[in-house]
Amino acid sequence: MKRVGYRAVLLALWLLFVSGCGNVPVQNSGNAEQEEEGAKIGICFDSFVIERWQRDRDVFVSTAKEHGAQVNVQNANGDIGEQIRQIKYFIEKKMDVIVIVSIDGEKLLDVVREAKAKGIKIICYDRIIRNADADLYISFDNEEVGRMMAQGLVDNGLPDNRVIMLQGPVTDDNVRLVREGFMKVMDRYHVKVIDSINADGWRPEIAGNYIYENPETVEEVSGIMCGNDSLAGQVVHALAEKRLAGKIAVVGQDAELEACQRIVEGTQVMTVYKPVEKLAQAAAEYAILLAEGGTVEGDTINDGTYDIPYVVLQPVSVDKDNINEVIINSGFHLKEDVYLNVPSKMPE
Numbered sequence: 001m002k003r004v005g006y007r008a009v010l011l012a013l014w015l016l017f018v019s020g021c022g023n024v025p026v027q028n029s030g031n032a033e034q035e036e037e038g039a040k041i042g043i044c045f046d047s048f049v050i051e052r053w054q055r056d057r058d059v060f061v062s063t064a065k066e067h068g069a070q071v072n073v074q075n076a077n078g079d080i081g082e083q084i085r086q087i088k089y090f091i092e093k094k095m096d097v098i099v100i101v102s103i104d105g106e107k108l109l110d111v112v113r114e115a116k117a118k119g120i121k122i123i124c125y126d127r128i129i130r131n132a133d134a135d136l137y138i139s140f141d142n143e144e145v146g147r148m149m150a151q152g153l154v155d156n157g158l159p160d161n162r163v164i165m166l167q168g169p170v171t172d173d174n175v176r177l178v179r180e181g182f183m184k185v186m187d188r189y190h191v192k193v194i195d196s197i198n199a200d201g202w203r204p205e206i207a208g209n210y211i212y213e214n215p216e217t218v219e220e221v222s223g224i225m226c227g228n229d230s231l232a233g234q235v236v237h238a239l240a241e242k243r244l245a246g247k248i249a250v251v252g253q254d255a256e257l258e259a260c261q262r263i264v265e266g267t268q269v270m271t272v273y274k275p276v277e278k279l280a281q282a283a284a285e286y287a288i289l290l291a292e293g294g295t296v297e298g299d300t301i302n303d304g305t306y307d308i309p310y311v312v313l314q315p316v317s318v319d320k321d322n323i324n325e326v327i328i329n330s331g332f333h334l335k336e337d338v339y340l341n342v343p344s345k346m347p348e
Contacts, residue, residue, distance in 0.1 A: 039069040039291030041284075042090035043099040043125070047078040049202060050230060051256045053101065056125075056280045060099070063284035069291070078201045080104045087111045090120070096291035097121040097135075099283060104171040105129035121290040125283055128173050130304040136296050137303070138283050138311040140274045142174045146181025148317040149251045152270035153223040154189050156249045160222040161189075165196035166207040166235060168227035175227060178253075182225060194220060199231055208234030215242070223249040229259035229271055236267045255318055260327055260338045263320055264345055270319040273326055279313055286311070 041064055045053050057073060064071045072090070076083035080103045088111060090098045098115055102108050105128065112122055112132045122129075124137040153163060165182070168175040175198070186193060195217050199206035207226060211218055211234075218224075218239075226232035232252035239245040245267045252259055253272035262268035286296060301310035318326050324347055328335045339346035 039064075039067070039097065039288050040072075040093070040095045041069050041097045041099065041287050041291065042072045042074065042087075042093070042095040044074045044076060044083055044086045044090070044101065046076060046083070046101045046103045046127075047201075048075055049078065050228060050254065052254045052274070052276050055276050056101075059277045059280035060284045063281045064287060067284075067288045069284075069288055076103060078103060080107050084108065084111050087115060091115050091118055094118075095120055097123060097287045099123040099125050099287055100129065101125050102127045102129050102172075105132070105173060106171070108132075121287075123283060123287055123290070126174070126279070128301070128303055130173065131306070132303060133306040134303065134308050135290055136286055136309045136311065137301060138279065138286065138313075139174070140279065140313050140315050142177035143181035143184075145253055145272050145274075145315050146178035146183075147185050148181075148272050148315060149178070149225055149253065149270070150182045150185030150191075152251045152317060152319065153225065153249050154185065154191070156223070156269045158189075158191055158222040158249070160220065161191045162194050162221045163191055163223040163225060164210075164217065164221050165193055165225045166210055166227060166231055167196060167198050167225075168202050168231075169200050170198050172202075178227070199227065202228065202230065204230045204234040207231035208238045211235055211238035211242070218242075218244070218248070221248060223251070223269075226250060226252040228252055229254045229256040229268075232262070232268055232271075233258055236262055240267070253315075255327060255332065257333050257337055260318075260323060260333055261341055263318070263323055264339055265342055266320075270317060273316045273318045273332065275313065275316070275330075275332075282311060282313070 048054055061071045074086040076086060083103050098120055108129055109132055112129055116122060122134040124134045126139045128137045197210055224235055226235055229252040232250050236245050236250055249269045251270050255271045255273040259268055259271045296309035299310045300307040316326055327333050
């Protein structure tokens, strides 16, 4: 009990330091026998198409194993049926905690309720599963992500006051939140969104194809909001073929290496850096806590039916002016890699 309580205190202090969320106290009522055996945690990812999920996986697994937990990682490869089967597998294996990066929260609802009925704790990682009464939702401030993307476009200058939104899938609730934040800034500056689409499964080629298939619309805008950096990559590639790369402002999120390269090259205006190491480490700590019988108290968010524990971390807007400080000095990407294509711009 003393070891478990000590871990809870450390977790609360750690989160106060790294995320600015000092109002997320934790309580623990675990038992020594459970700790000795090691928690059994299953984590199921949407896919690894998005570069950042591999970082999340590695940090989560490393942190959990440091605490003696057994971690089983599954990758659904964007297939909701497969993700349901994987969660059922975790139920059969009697996991203590299941961590889910959901593909489609609505379609996962029944299997999540099945897991909870078996006494398994549920963590919604980065994407909420609505109406599921999860034991924890941990993510970044997604409305703030949208506001940052919009402000990046505005600050770059939008002479035509027109933009396009090439978003992620409607099944990802974060897409809705990012859009809400984005539109608040667009409305404030009287910028018109003349068209928007959703890329199913976060498939980058959908965004690229939009540029090829809608040349007249593209030529009307000053900026393009891309739901993430993978979409932005295909958009910039398509714009380059039309000799428009760098002429139309493009923004994204996740601070992928290629996006950071595009920022220093001048073909992408900004990205949103989300310190996924902190998110994954916190999620692993909380998974251990829940597995040991603890609870998370403090901030809550309504999932549509229930008020559930909510831990939120803050993103950082990254452009050419602060990329060295935020991305390189933090060790997120190496200087040589970021400036690979423009070595003459590399700082000393």
